[in-house]
Amino acid sequence: MLDMLDVRPGHRVLEIGTGTGWNAGLLAHRLGPGLVSTIEVDPVLAAQAAGCLERVGLDADVIQGDGACGHAAGRPYDRVVATCSVRAVPPAWIAQTRPGGVVLVPWESLWFCYGLLRLTVDGYGGASGFFSPHSAFMLMRGQRVDLRIYRDVVRESHVPVESVTRLSPWAVAGDDWAAQFSVGLQLPDVWRTWHHDPDVEGVASRLWLATNDATSWAAVDWDGADSDRFTVWEYGPRRLWGMVEAAYEWWRGAGRPGPERFGLSVAPDGTHVPWLDTPDHPVPVLSRSAPSRTCAPDNEVHHGTGTL
Template sequence: MRRVPYAWIEQARPGGVILTPWCDDWTHCGLLRLTVGEDGIATGRFTSDSAFMLMRTQRRDLFLFRDVVMDDHVPVESTTTLDPWAVADSPIETQFPLGLRLGDLWYAWDHDPGVDGVEIRLWVATADGGSWAAVDWDGTDGTAQYTVWQHGPRRVWDEVEAAHRWWLDNDRPGPERLGLTVTPEGQWAWLDRPEHAWPLR
């Protein structure tokens, strides 16, 4: 599941436990254990030891070159010192918290982008296809700076950099420090305690 249907909470008695595999657009490897409270709010923590196929109703029908990147897009060029492999080819202990923080962002590697001077390209895009970024590696060992192209109303690579800084600033939390609260109004992820929450996108 990407989201817990509130109907599950309504159908559970106070004290009831809901256990479900969890994923987001960034990574697919979590297990969520919620406990339903007397107030109709469910809260609980994640672990990172499960992986299942998404429910059919939770899947996205989105393709990079059909729905996201268009020929008439004019991206903005910049650079980054954040290694793309540090966020998109890292252990689950890194990717899971980043995914929960980033919410509706997903990524795809292109190992043959067909662009002069680009060996590998990392694509990052929003789940609605409205914004995207491409981070290029030229094949040079020990690269300290990468070229970034961004298009759309959101600067998604900036969001990735901010999420990575948040992860570093909070002592590199793993899945066991993360949780979720589900209410009739929405769903909030949190770090360590429910008071340290942000709304899921």
């Protein structure tokens, strides 16, 4: 990640997610004093990291606050790097980066946590860049969705529609990470989880799908015998498995591209547009994603280890 960040002498860097302070320490060692700010939402971690950096004589400004809002006081930055994954790039990170600067962030869809996005900021309030097939980080706290299939989604009163599919659930939620990455880009508000049958050791026999507003769900069952015929149950206003089938067929028709062929453009209004190979070839987005939230007034706490 630090190699992809491509920091140069004199660059001002903002890191989102201080953690132990290790990454901020590497950046401060590389760039020198007064050029690195790092923000951590957890007050205990922020204080510990500040102490560690101070003890080894590295100058980084450690801030305790909401990383999604960046750190406006230190802008403009030449580089912004996150050590937590996001499902949508917070607008503040782009707004606080100078034109031509880089925002490097681990990516996660509701479907699959995988990928690293390197955006170059333009002069009009937007940014664009390619994904790389690396990284899997803990999701930023403000973007987490706490949903459970049986607690929040499926109800006894639901009467699902039954059908049959020949698309294996393992094709879209198994070992093919490229397929999963593509499905996640096309279905940004659909999540999935496996149900493991206790009677079949080590085998997941049902794939659950649901929207993050809990209004639609689907289940794909394997009977343990037939490898090319699966029962589908769907409920709600959207037929989720049909959408997954369409997303998978689009990916196959495009030549089964890996994450490195995909990119993302973020418009000044925060709209995210994924694309394949070039921005003029948008990926078909088959569902909706939640809008980015706005930042509250500044409530940061500085730990005084830096000079910014």
